[in-house]
Amino acid sequence: MTGDREDVKARSTERDKGEWQGPVPPEQLATMERAMLSLPRMTREVFLAHRLDGASYFEIAGATGLSIRQVERHMAKALLRLSRFMDGDERTPWRRWWNAQCQRWFP
Template sequence: MRLIPDEMEALLTPRLAEGDPIPPDDRLAAGSMLALEDLYHSQKPRLLRYFARRTDGQEAGDLLQESFARLAGTAAEPGKVIEEPEAYLNRIATNLLRNRAKSALQRSLGHHIPVEEANLRAPDLVAALEARDLLNRIQSALLKLSPKTRDIFLAHRVDGLSYREIATSMGLSVKGVEWHMTKAIAHVDRVMRRR
């Protein structure tokens, strides 16, 4: 490639003349951004392993991003020079993990109940035996019903079907379903009163 004299002169002349204003400080950070990108590429695998060993794997990427965001924020402060960015990045990573551990501890303490306030009663064995006895009596009462009456009773009381839905599914009238329910309820009531 051969340059003609005008192009060569344009390359050799300084871009800023003596009277030109200096660009603002926020435009001078291109070099530091390149250094940050190089630091990111060199430290990313090591930091990801560091975070993955100390947290669950899903948080490692977030912690890596937050570490570099804090580093970039500190590096962008005017007059702030970070002499050893790797050591500074390590300190940021350690502090992030420490802060997360403190937050987790505070959350767990928020759910803490003092022993004096905890309800530590043992299950009531007598009530459990009575409930089991009651269930056995109801079950034996239901087994003494005719299959059709038992099915209608269970469809309404257990499955929550309406009389109309039961009548439609069993090919009965609503009055027929009412008759079976009345019969079942009276029978269960008699068995329960006999005790």
């Protein structure tokens, strides 16, 4: 489980140089790549190990030294952030908090 940019690119579907022929439009793949790269390293590794490599939470916990509960938390965090990215909200949790506070402080 490396988790760097090359690993994410290697795991993603290659795009043809010509016409799009894959199951997912290139724009959506680009959004997903940005979302994956925005995840913290350990969260990204846990997500990729479970969803792409098919590793169980128990196997991931053993390989990373995390508890099963921590693996569950990383998966929940990854799914939430990826879902927000795909819905068009690419702000970080800190930025979402800051915007909410600004609206409250400066109506």
